[in-house]
Amino acid sequence: MSLFNLFNVAGSAMTAQSQRLNVVASNLANADSATSVDGQPYRAKQVVFSATPVGDGSAQGVNVTAVVEDNSPMKMVYDPTHPMANAQGYVAMPNVNVVDEMVNMISASRAYQNNVEVMNTSKTLLLKTLTIGQ
């Protein structure tokens, strides 16, 4: 139990949130990628957060346990001239929901800012603690 644990807690949360932001960026960038290295359309990805004990256990940081792919069906777009079109003229486009991703992005960015604030406050407190007796 020490104020130094706060840095680990806020730091782990910042790492997790930035990873989430990375995944959002990847989803938004590939919102129209009809094909990928395995020949399939791009699938939206999501991070899975889990609480993980830091230090002696009363503090809980955040850990990204997995990056999972969204298994919802692909968006079928009618475009017979597209080289990836099937016999009916439909192209399978990525199942990225741009609105969801934008919401995710703002949520991740706000959570990141909150943790930066926590870290700044902890730093102030530790510096104040060092002035005891001066």
Add this chain to the structure above:
Amino acid sequence: MINRLDEALRFQQTALSLRAGRQELLASNIANADTPNYKARDVNFASALQNALGGTVAALPVAQTSPLHLQGNAGQNILGAPVMYRKPVQPSADGNTVDMDVERAQFADNALRYEASVKFVSDELKEIQTAIQG
């Protein structure tokens, strides 16, 4: 004499330790604002301080003779004060009970009170020094 000095500083020292522990819990809550099924935690500061000053410790764990037995201890604690779950006001669909407004407010409040305790300790030390040096 050393005993008296120790006694004079004991209250603020205990308060500071508790504040630091609580700050850790609140930072964990902020860090895990997006973790599914995470439950926000806090301690009752007033009773925790009373217990810590009175020397009351957390219940000892019950002896287990079978792995099926319940653990029987009070769970996590800070200086003997049990860590409790916050009563959710607006729990989210993923089972998370962190209310960012409450946590941020408590975090700022706790940080300010920590700084106040630091100031009190410093002032007490100054008083002692004045008494010694005249």
